[in-house]
Amino acid sequence: MEINVSNRGDYVVAELHGPIDESLKPALDESLHPLVSDGPAKIILDLSDCQRISSAGIGHLVTLVSRANTKGGRVVMVQLTPFVKAIFEATRLDRFFDIKESVEAGAAAVG
Numbered sequence: 001m002e003i004n005v006s007n008r009g010d011y012v013v014a015e016l017h018g019p020i021d022e023s024l025k026p027a028l029d030e031s032l033h034p035l036v037s038d039g040p041a042k043i044i045l046d047l048s049d050c051q052r053i054s055s056a057g058i059g060h061l062v063t064l065v066s067r068a069n070t071k072g073g074r075v076v077m078v079q080l081t082p083f084v085k086a087i088f089e090a091t092r093l094d095r096f097f098d099i100k101e102s103v104e105a106g107a108a109a110v111g
Contacts, residue, residue, distance in 0.1 A: 003027045011042035011110045013103060017049045020057030020084065028060055036064065040072035044106040048079035053087050065097060074098065076106040 001023040004015045014032055016024075035041040045061075065075045076098045080088065088094040100106045 001027045003031045005031050013044045015046040019052040020050050021054040022056040024057050024060045036067045042110040043075045045077045046079050047077055050084055051081055053084050074110050076100055076109045078103050078106040
């Protein structure tokens, strides 16, 4: 898993590349958890290059979102692939995660 983070002023866009699985944890620990730990971060997760997701990956995303919420931050997921979207709907995580269609819609949501 690779994460490319770009600062957009009031928020960051994190582009995830690869499967959302156990390999996500080290990438999150390095690039996104420090942002969440520092205070109310606004993060947009671009999942357009994530074709697969596992239960471990779901757990890591839940942890990130929960930590952000606890610190007054916000995580919005955008551009879900059909498989990831179907998994979120089947598990009803689409009710827990804040999901938008595009980066622009995500930016408006974290605004």
